[in-house]
Amino acid sequence: MKYEHLFQPIKLAGVVFKNRIFASPTGLRYTFINGTLMPTAPQYYGRKAMGGxxxxxxxxxxxDSLYAKTTEYKIExxxxxxxxxxxLLTDSVNRYGAVCVAELSHGGAGANRYPGAPDVIYGPVxxxxxxxxxxxxxxxxxxxxTIQKYGEAALMAKKCGFGMVNVHAGHGWMMHQFLNPKLNTRKDKWGGAPIENRARITVECLKSIRKAVGPKFPIEVRISGSECYEGGYDIEEGIAFAKQIEDYCDLIHVSVGSHEVESLFPITHPSIFLDEGCNVKYAAEVKKHVKTPVAAIGALCxxxxxxxxxxxxKADVVEMARALIADPDLPIKAQxxxxxxxxxxxxxxxxxxxxVRNGHFSCACNPxxxxxxxxxxxPKPAQLKKVLVVGGGIGGMEAAITAAQRGxxxxxxxxxxELGGTLNCERNVPFxxxxxxxxxxxxxxxxKLGVDVRLNTEVTPENAASFGADAIIAALGAVT
Ligand SMILES: Cc1cc2nc3c(=O)[nH]c(=O)nc-3n(C[C@H](O)[C@H](O)[C@H](O)COP(=O)(O)O)c2cc1C
Incomplete structure (x- = not known):
């Protein structure tokens, strides 16, 4: 097999994962206000499992729905x-032989900022x-x-059919706020200079989870290996944190950044301007210092x-968010x-x-x-037609593919x-x-689909009938 390491199973605690490709957490606005899930959620996550x-x-x-909720739509x-x-959601994932993972999260200082939220916000200081x-x-x-709530939430996850929990201790959420040496200047055992103190809330929550779910249920912890900005903590702190938690978890997932600093967003979610795999170096560094398996993330595909x-x-597992949004079938296609x-x-x-804009997400290249x-x-088309697609830009190409795939x-x-439309003027820019x-x-x-492509061919109201089509799809750019 070409990618023999990538498709090697890995065992974390008592659970075997069929390969090393994990779909990193992506939150939707998927709940109604009372905590029940929208039907689109199982379909969305199930589709990723279907892809391998x-x-x-x-x-x-x-x-904790009282103190931890970041928006009113989150799963409680x-x-x-x-x-x-x-x-229902875990069912839609498990049926494809994938493990469904619940990311357990607490907003800390970032919680309760939505309309109608409880009036108190707790952070380290x-x-x-x-x-x-x-x-x-x-x-x-x-x-x-909070410690108790983590245990209860993990137990609830296990009962609902999740096969692992991912404890979010990075990106500026509650555990990361406690870890932050500049912010957490508490004088008690939960803060101050010693890393043991700043990591204590995470460690205690992990112990609480382990007690609730038992030794065979895997626990993943998501950390920011580095805060990646001047004045923030660097990889040395990330390594020190990883060493504090490694005995209490089964996978350390090394991301970067903190949402408290706006300019870090395109580093945590590397934008087109950054290199592929730009954050893997942080995972690789952590891996040198811990015995627990490590996951890498960031601009991988x-x-x-x-x-x-x-x-x-460099890592034992590779995690991807956007690559599996653009193509959930990436694993199966590679395999x-x-x-x-x-x-x-x-x-x-x-x-x-x-x-962020409308609570639903779409993808520029996966409709x-x-x-x-x-x-x-x-439903399958009741009648197959001769379809004329006018315009070979992005929309026209996708319309032609969809129509041809439907027969x-x-x-x-x-x-x-040439095909490609407006993208043609950008495609040769190196990055x-x-x-x-x-x-x-x-x-x-x-x-491959056998579409009859005619370049240098303009369709006008006068000549449209000559193509003998039953249906015409005019891509936006072609309508003048
Ligand atoms: C649409 C979207 C939603 C996300 N939601 C979450 C989330 O709920 N929790 C989380 O920890 N990370 C979330 N992330 C961050 C990803 O898990 C991941 O860390 C980040 O996108 C970088 O990985 P990538 O380059 O593979 O996309 C989200 C990312 C995207 C694109």
Whole structure:
């Protein structure tokens, strides 16, 4: 097999994962206000499992609905109403032989900032959050409550069919706030200079989880290996934290950054301007210092690179968020030698900007994601047609592919001498090489599907009838 290390199973605690590709947490706005899940959630996560990932993580399952919730839409792990939806969700993942993972999260100082939220926000110390809200030092009894809540949430996850929990201790959320040496200046055992103190809340929560779920249930911890900004902590602190937690978990997932510093967003979620795999070095560094398996993340999508990370021992697992949004079938395509069919993420961040803007996300190069039901269960056409697609840009190419995949006989007309439309003027910019990949992949798909492509052919109201089509799809750029 070409990617023999990538497709080696790995055992974490008592659970065998069929390969080294894990779908990193992506949170949707998937709950109704009362904590029950939207039906789109199982379809979205199930689709990733269908594509061959060994684990599929569900983002931001909140451990304490009173003090930990970052938005009103999050999954509440202390709400019995969520059990039904979560069980359906895990079912939709487990049926493909993937492990469904619950990301257990607590917003700390970032919680309770939505309309109607409880009026108190707890963080490691009294301070003003970056949005101007006042944060109170978390008192001992709330710390004890939080530790207990983690155990209960993990047990709830296990009962709902999750096969692992991922404890979010990075990206600026509660555990990361306690770890932050500049912020956590508490004078008690939960803070101050010693790393043991700043890591204590994480360690105690991990112990509470282990007690609740037993030794065979794997626990993953997501950390920021470095905060990646001047004045933030660096990899030395990330390594020290990893050493504090390694005896209490089964996988250390090394991400970077903190959302409290806005400019870090495109580093935590590496934008198109950064190199592929730019954050793997942090995982590789942590791996040198711990015996617990380590996962790498950040701008990964190329199977050769994924294989190299595992084979060279930089990490034991590779995690991906956007690459599996752009193409949930990436694992299966790599495994079966269909690399040229992989729709590689361009890192344009359309997914995230849509999520923030309207609560639903889409992908610039995968029209199906977030609309799995429509895509998978759309009824077959009652009648096959001769379809004329006008315009061979991005929209026209995708329309031609979709129509041909549905069995129609498709003619694609482009008035210029090449397919690709407006993307053609960007595709040769070196760091935008994934745009070039995208156009070439679309062209290959069009060819494989037997679409009749006519370049240098303008369709006008006068000549449209001469193509003998039953249906005409005019791509936006072609309508003048
Ligand atoms: C749409 C979207 C939603 C995300 N939601 C979460 C989340 O709920 N929890 C989390 O820890 N990370 C979340 N992330 C961050 C990813 O897990 C990942 O760390 C980041 O995107 C970098 O990996 P990538 O380059 O493979 O996309 C999200 C990312 C995206 C693109």
């Amino acid at each position: 990932a060994a684990a599929v993580a569900v983002g931001e399952c909140i451990v 792990m202390d709400n019995p109403a969520a059990v039904h939806g979560l069980s 009294d301070y003003t959050y970056f949005d101007g809200r006042q944060v109170k030092e978390m008192p001992e009894e709330i710390i004890e409550r 190329d199977p050769e690179l994924l294989e190299d990370i595992i084979a060279s021992g 079966t030698g269909r690399e040229d069919e992989i729709n590689k993420c361009m890192r344009c961040l359309t997914c995230f900007s849509d999520l 199906e994601i977030g609309r799995e039901e429509e895509a998978l269960f759309f 129609h006989k498709v003619t694609l007309c482009e008035k210029s001498s 935008k090489f994934r745009l070039d990949d995208y156009i070439e992949r679309q062209k290959r798909t069009i060819e």
